Amino acid sequence: MKPINRLTSTAVPLPIADIDTDQIIPARFLKAITREGFGENFFRDWRFHKNDEPIQDFVLNNPIYSGEILIAGRNFGCGSSREHAAWALADYGFRVVVSSFFADIFKGNAMNNGILPITVSEDFLHRCFETIEAQPNAPFSINLEKNLFINESTGESTTFEIDDYKKTCLLNGYDDLDFLLSLEQDISAFEKRQVIY
């Protein structure tokens, strides 16, 4: 997993609520047996017509927007637990996703893949969208160590919550499995005392 701490980048705005993982990566693209290449089909049906022509007015097809930060409407990543959504997001080139609310499973999947999900207030989110609307190349910064998200053009910043364990993982690029494998003794002890019917 790639570590993440500080980053400054322009952002891509997606001011739509309740974006579900079926939109992020439609089911028909889940047939792959490796983790690679999902970026190509990221938001496939919002990006392309059926004949594979790009849908011009979708934000990802608009060259004025780019960057490693995706800023999306409330309840991002709801629906299916498919981790492919996080893989697609990362493969497409995003490292950070900002919203006023994340669906649980998506949030966990993102962090397990080195993507930082940042939850901000509805107001802050709204102002980010306004900033980008006025200035599409407006820069935003994150500082994970300090739990800070900064709208550089307005100077406005906000702190975000992330639990210490996950923060350490992201800062260092560790994943849960490394840690779990180190707990062999605890797990064996648990199994000895557990009664199951």
Next chain:
Amino acid sequence: MKKTLFDKIWDSHVVREIPSGREVLYIDRHFIHEVTSPQAFDGLKRRGIGLRHVSKTTATADHNVPTINQHLPIKEAQSREQVAKLYANCEEFGVELYGLGHEKQGIVHVIGPELGLTKPGMTIVCGDSHTSTHGAFGCIAFGIGTSQVEQVMATNCLILARPKTMRITINGRLGKNVFAKDIILYIISKLTAAGGTGYFVEYAGEAIRSLSMEARMTICNMSIEMGARGGMIAPDQTTIDYLLNTPNAPKSEEAIAFWRSLKTDEGATFDKEYEFEAADITPMITYGTNPGMGIKITAEVPNLPNSEKSLNYMGLQAGEQLLGKQVNYVFIGSCTNSRIEDLRLVADYVKGKQKADNVTAFVVPGSKQVERQAQVEGLDKILAAAGFELREPGCSACLGMNEDKIPSGEYCVSTSNRNFEGRQGPGARTFLASPLTAAATAIAGHIVDVSLIEN
């Protein structure tokens, strides 16, 4: 300390705490399928390790399989490869596999319960959000991502933050032709698609207690559609009777006594509580592109802020009535409503009737066991005589991944759980409803109010 059922089961599975407050939770049972497991098996191979307990793992092929001619090779190359990969991985790692053609094959959330692999008091996971279904048996069951699938394979553990608890109580008795599906669509319409996020839900109250296990599974299944990690219902005599009829559940006095003990203590507090009256619930249907966009089937499409994109996709207008709307596709299946009880209900209604000419109706049993039972009871003949097609088990048109899809622009009354854009195929427009509403729509050729049906 008074405890909720959720807290009791969670506490008894904590291997240890870790400094930030997260906990290492032990997982008793792991279900896997072809779509979310290949990358996890690859991870194990890269690390050169195996499964900690193959005996706690069960695999089936369900998402990416055809539902006709399952005895023939899968036509589509990528699907065939993905299923073959599952078989090869199970063989290599020694995992019990119910592949196509196996007498126990079926949708992962249908087979676990019917085989008695899902038991009260357990922790159960699967790389699939509808793992919440298993909570109907009074266990903690939830969906996980592929990285976590790998973690459970390797260690039977996950590192988790403890969710908050919510109780939803449904008082009183359900009206005529109102089903579990209507209850859960009603709840989600009240709480919205995000209303349960961060919570684990316990369903309680007279209306819930009166439900069969199949119906309880329908409710727990859709907990995820309001954002909740899972749903659960305390075990009772209904649960025990069901389990005693399954091949794998223990039949001992101790086991039964333990199951009976699993309930929320009187006076225990939840982080959030909701209460609804069963009498207020009538047949429901969704009109939009998330499961929270549900209405009474007799109501008009509401005029809500920000629903324009959704209504455009659905080809609907605010103020319009869905009742009477022509529908050309009806899908009865998915882990929400593909159990024997659902098929009985549908067959009972369509017996001696004919589907409307404009409708393509297909019924996809949740498992081989359901399919066999339907044949034993002659439901297959009744459905065929009414013009419904009875397919072989799988996820089918629930998710637009396998061969079964609803054509672009067409409406489908579906008993599945998601009405997202493109969920049933690119451009497909989904109305979620109960199996009876689906069956009655197929017969009429348009959406009907089943509360008016005379039985």
